[in-house]
Amino acid sequence: xxxxxxxxxxxxxxxxxxxxxxxxxxxxxxxxxxxxxxxxxxxxxxxxxxxxxxxxxxxxxxxxxxxxxxxxxxxxxxxxxx
Amino acid sequence: xxxxxxxxxxxxxxxxxxxxxxxxxxxxxxxxxxxxxxxxxxxxxxxxxxxxxxxxxxxxxxxxxxxxxxxxxxxxxxxxxxxxxxxxxxxxxxxxxxxxxxxxxxxxxxxxxxxxxxxxxxxxxxxxxxxxxxxxxxxxxxxxxxxxxxxxxxxxxxxxxxxxxxxxxxxxxxxxxxxxxxxxxxxxxxxxxxxxxxxxxxxxxxxxxxxxxxxxxxxxxxxxxxxxxxxxxxxxxxxxxxxxxxxxxxxxxxxxxxxxxxxxxxxxxxxxxxx
Numbered sequence: 527x528x529x530x531x532x533x534x535x536x537x538x539x540x541x542x543x544x545x546x547x548x549x550x551x552x553x554x555x556x557x558x559x560x561x562x563x564x565x566x567x568x569x570x571x572x573x574x575x576x577x578x579x580x581x582x583x584x585x586x587x588x589x590x591x592x593x594x595x596x597x598x599x600x601x602x603x604x605x606x607x608x
Numbered sequence: 609x610x611x612x613x614x615x616x617x618x619x620x621x622x623x624x625x626x627x628x629x630x631x632x633x634x635x636x637x638x639x640x641x642x643x644x645x646x647x648x649x650x651x652x653x654x655x656x657x658x659x660x661x662x663x664x665x666x667x668x669x670x671x672x673x674x675x676x677x678x679x680x681x682x683x684x685x686x687x688x689x690x691x692x693x694x695x696x697x698x699x700x701x702x703x704x705x706x707x708x709x710x711x712x713x714x715x716x717x718x719x720x721x722x723x724x725x726x727x728x729x730x731x732x733x734x735x736x737x738x739x740x741x742x743x744x745x746x747x748x749x750x751x752x753x754x755x756x757x758x759x760x761x762x763x764x765x766x767x768x769x770x771x772x773x774x775x776x777x778x779x780x781x782x783x784x785x786x787x788x789x790x791x792x793x794x795x796x797x798x799x800x801x802x803x804x805x806x807x808x809x810x811x812x813x814x815x816x817x818x819x820x821x822x823x824x825x826x827x828x829x830x831x832x833x834x835x836x837x838x839x840x841x842x843x844x845x846x847x848x849x850x851x852x853x854x855x856x857x858x859x860x861x862x863x864x865x866x867x868x869x870x871x872x873x874x875x876x877x878x879x880x881x882x883x
Contacts, residue, residue: 539857568761572754572757576754577831578832580747580831582749585753585774586771
C-alpha cells in the first residue's frame with residue numbers, strides 16, 4: 527500500500543484542492559501554509575484517515591505538529607498502522 | 609416500471625415510527641428494508657436514499673424506509689433514543705416487510721445503519737437476508753469519537769483544549785449524563801450502545817453480503833479499511849463481495865450530493881439476489 531498516495535488523496539478530497547495535492551512532497555508544509563486547513567478541516571482529515579485506513583486516533587494523540595507537513599502526517603499514519 | 613410511494617406510521621415502543629414505502633405497481637419480486645445512518649448523516653443522505661429506493665422499486669422491489677425512534681418524522685426526541693430501541697425498530701420494520709411481501713428479502717443499510725443491522729442479526733432474527741451495506745461503519749467506538757469531535761473541533765488545534773473538550777464529554781457520558789453535540793442530544797445509553805457496536809455477523813451466516821464504498825477518485829480503489837473488513841468476514845465464512853465506486857461522500861458533503869454509480873452497483877447486486 528502506498529501510504530503517501532492515499533494520504534494525498536485524502537488531503538485533496540477533504541480540502542477540496544481539485545487535484546493540487548498530487549504535487550505535494552513529503553516536506554510540503556500543511557498547517558499554516560494551506561489556507562483551507564482550518565480546525566474543521568483537521569477534524570475532517572482525522573475522520574477520513576481513520577475510516578479509510580481503519581484505525582482510531584485517541585483523544586490524547588491529536589497534536590498540531592502531526593499536521594505540520596505531508597511527511598509528519600504520513601509518519602503518523604505509518605505509526606498507527608504499526 | 610411505474611413506482612408508487614406511500615407514507616404511514618407503524619406502532620413502536622414509545623410512539624409511532626414514520627415509514628416510507630416505495631413499490632412497483634404490480635407484484636413485487638422481493639422486499640428491501642433500509643436502515644438509516646446516525647444523526648446528521650440521515651439528513652444529508654435522504655435524497656440519495658430516496659433516488660435509490662425509486663430505482664429499486666422501478667426494477668420490481670418493494671422498499672421500506674423506517675425512521676428510527678427520535679429520528680426524522682418518528683415519535684420521540686433523539687436525546688431519548690437508545691441503541692437497543694433502535695435495534696428493536698429494525699425488527700419492527702422487518703416484521704412489517706415479512707407480512708406484506710413475498711420473495712427474497714434484503715437488508716440495506718448506510719453507515720452506522722450497518723452496525724444496527726448486524727446487532728439485529730445477532731438477536732432472535734428468524735432468517736438470513738442478503739445484506740447490502742453502503743459505506744459501512746465497522747467500529748462504533750470510532751463513529752462515536754468522530755461524532756464527539758464535532759464539538760471539540762473549535763479547539764482541535766490548541767492541543768490541551770481539544771483533549772480537555774473530549775475528556776469533558778466522555779466524563780459526562782460515563783457519569784450517565786447526556787451531552788449535546790452539533791444540535792443533537794446524545795444520551796449516555798445511546799452513546800454506550802454505539803460505542804460497543806462492531807460490524808460482525810453471526811457464525812454460519814451464508815447469505816450474500818455486499819459492501820460498497822465511494823471513492824472521489826476517477827479510478828476508485830477499495831480503501832485499506834474495507835479491504836481488511838472484507839478479509840475478516842471472508843475468513844469467518846461469510847460470502848462477501850466488496851466494491852468501490854466513483855462518487856461523492858453524499859452522507860457528509862457540504863452540499864447535498866448523490867452517487868449514481870452506487871445505485872447502479874446495488875441494482876446489479878439485487879439482480880444476483882433475485883436470480
